[in-house]
Amino acid sequence: MATPLTVTLNGRADTGWNVTVVRHETEVPDPALQALTEPDLIAAVLDGRPGAFDLIVERHRRSVYQICYRFLGNHEDASDLSQDVFLRAYRGLKAFKGNAALGTWLHRIAVNTCLNRVALKTPKGEPLDETEPVDSTGETPTERMLRDERAVRVRAAVAKLPAKQRAALILRTYQEKSHQEIADALGTSVGAAKANVFHALQNLKKLLGELSP
Amino acid sequence: MTHLSPDTFVDLLDGTLAEETVPHLATCDRCRQQLAGLRVTWQAAADVDVPEPSPLFWDHLSARVHNAVAADERPRAPWWRVDWSWTSVGLAGAAVAALVLVVFLQMPRPVAPVSGTASASGSVAVVGVANPEPVTPLPDDESMGLMADLASDLDWDGVAELGLAPVGGVERAASEMSADERVELQRLLHEALLEM
Numbered sequence: 117m118a119t120p121l122t123v124t125l126n127g128r129a130d131t132g133w134n135v136t137v138v139r140h141e142t143e144v145p146d147p148a149l150q151a152l153t154e155p156d157l158i159a160a161v162l163d164g165r166p167g168a169f170d171l172i173v174e175r176h177r178r179s180v181y182q183i184c185y186r187f188l189g190n191h192e193d194a195s196d197l198s199q200d201v202f203l204r205a206y207r208g209l210k211a212f213k214g215n216a217a218l219g220t221w222l223h224r225i226a227v228n229t230c231l232n233r234v235a236l237k238t239p240k241g242e243p244l245d246e247t248e249p250v251d252s253t254g255e256t257p258t259e260r261m262l263r264d265e266r267a268v269r270v271r272a273a274v275a276k277l278p279a280k281q282r283a284a285l286i287l288r289t290y291q292e293k294s295h296q297e298i299a300d301a302l303g304t305s306v307g308a309a310k311a312n313v314f315h316a317l318q319n320l321k322k323l324l325g326e327l328s329p
Numbered sequence: 330m331t332h333l334s335p336d337t338f339v340d341l342l343d344g345t346l347a348e349e350t351v352p353h354l355a356t357c358d359r360c361r362q363q364l365a366g367l368r369v370t371w372q373a374a375a376d377v378d379v380p381e382p383s384p385l386f387w388d389h390l391s392a393r394v395h396n397a398v399a400a401d402e403r404p405r406a407p408w409w410r411v412d413w414s415w416t417s418v419g420l421a422g423a424a425v426a427a428l429v430l431v432v433f434l435q436m437p438r439p440v441a442p443v444s445g446t447a448s449a450s451g452s453v454a455v456v457g458v459a460n461p462e463p464v465t466p467l468p469d470d471e472s473m474g475l476m477a478d479l480a481s482d483l484d485w486d487g488v489a490e491l492g493l494a495p496v497g498g499v500e501r502a503a504s505e506m507s508a509d510e511r512v513e514l515q516r517l518l519h520e521a522l523l524e525m
Contacts, residue, residue, distance in 0.1 A: 173394050177387055185379045195382075195390065202394040203401060270377045289375050295339075307336060314335035314367075317342075321370040 154218050161209055169209075173202050176219055179291065180226050186286045187230035189275035197233060201226045216300070223291055224301040227283045234279050273323035277316050280304075284312035285320070333360045342367060 146167050152160060160168035180201050185194035204225050212221055255263070274282060280302055287293040287301060299309040333341075333353060340346035341354075341364055348354055354361055506514065 169398060170391060170395055173391050174387075177390055177394075181382075181390065182379045191380070191382060195386070198390060199393050199397055203397050206398050207401065266373075267377045270374055274374065285374065289371065310339040311335045314339050317367045317370050317374075320374060321366055324370060324373065 155214055158209060158212065158214070158218065161206075169206055172205075172218065176222050177202075179219065180222055182290065183223060183226040183286060184230060186271070186274060186290060187227075187282060188233065189271050193233070197226075197229055201229050204229060216297070220293070220297055220300075223287065223293070227287065227301045231279050231283060234282075270320075270324065273320055276323060277319055281312050281316035281319065284309055285316035288313050330357065332357065333364075338364060338367060342371060 149157065149160060149165070149168055149171050152168075157168055157172060161172065177198065181194055181198045184197040184201070185191065188194050188197060201222065205222055208225070212218070216224075274285065277285065283302060284298050287298045288295070293301070295306045295309045295313075298313070299306045302309060302312070304312070331353075333351070337346065337351065341348060341351065354364070
């Protein structure tokens with residue numbers, strides 16, 4: 117169990133207040149688990165070894181979240197969906213045959229979870245102020261504002277694509293999956309996966325209008 | 330003229346097919362422009378990153394998943410193996426008692442047709458007409474005796490004030506009386522007033 121660090125800021129806060137900041141440190145994964153290969157890590161989860169599934173989550177949480185975000189277009193839904201994806205993965209881990217990489221399998225679950233979600237609920241998109249606030253490119257504030265606005269427009273346009281086109285585009289463009297992997301994830305043929313990517317780009321071009329030459 | 334298929338466009342975009350190997354592109358402006366447009370669109374999409382959430386978010390997500398998994402794998406005990414602590418038993422008992430009390434208070438009480446006479450001391454002897462069977466006397470109960478003693482000094486208003494008589498109870502009893510019962514009640518009240 118992590119030990120909470122307690123810091124009292126008496127000298128720096130208003131004299132009428134005692135401010136206590138408590139930072140809960142995350143548990144350090146077992147080094148023995150860190151050294152395990154992917155199949156052994158999966159076996160460790162199935163054996164009920166504490167921390168094994170946490171390590172899988174830690175390794176794949178970013179890519180799973182990004183798929184969910186690109187699909188749903190907002191942080192709140194992406195966060196909830198990411199949790200669902202890992203819970204489904206945990207429940208289905210016994211059925212994981214190891215034919216594909218664990219990451220590919222998780223991404224497939226993420227896509228299916230997202231497809232199920234958009235079938236039930238239209239994504240609400242993101243507010244303008246949800247864009248990345250950190251300037252990591254050295255650009256001017258105006259340039260950054262224009263880039264952010266354009267990013268919001270592109271994400272909103274992607275979120276408007278039909279579900280299978282969206283999934284195919286996300287997997288191909290951002291996850292760099294092969295067409296075979298996309299076909300596996302969507303339960304279609306490779307030809308249909310390619311057609312989904314093509315129509316996704318065609319529709320995106322229409323939605324974005326002036327971005328095209 | 331047959332234009333390029335979606336398959337070929339995607340292979341050209343991926344780079345798995347070189348433009349030089351597709352002679353149609355050299356002769357068809359439409360396909361060439363379409364390929365250029367798709368390339369620009371794809372690049373525009375690829376340039377967009379997902380906004381980076383707060384640094385605390387990742388640990389928060391891990392913790393949420395950890396808790397969800399822990400809750401998911403916790404076996405649900407069958408009802409006969411649930412830990413019936415005294416507290417839960419007590420609460421359940423109190424709930425059942427309260428329910429019984431509420432049901433009892435809500436039950437309509439049949440008002441037996443009465444006939445009888447007032448004694449010289451002012452007490453009224455009431456005999457059920459509709460139910461001629463003799464009433465079995467209740468066994469002596471000390472607590473009932475104590476209650477009777479405590480209540481002997483209370484008049485009707487006091488009883489109502491203490492909440493021992495339901496509001497509107499008298500009116501309800503009177504409204505449910507038959508015509509003969511009302512006549513009898515009127516007579517008894519008249520006698521009682523004369524004795525006062």
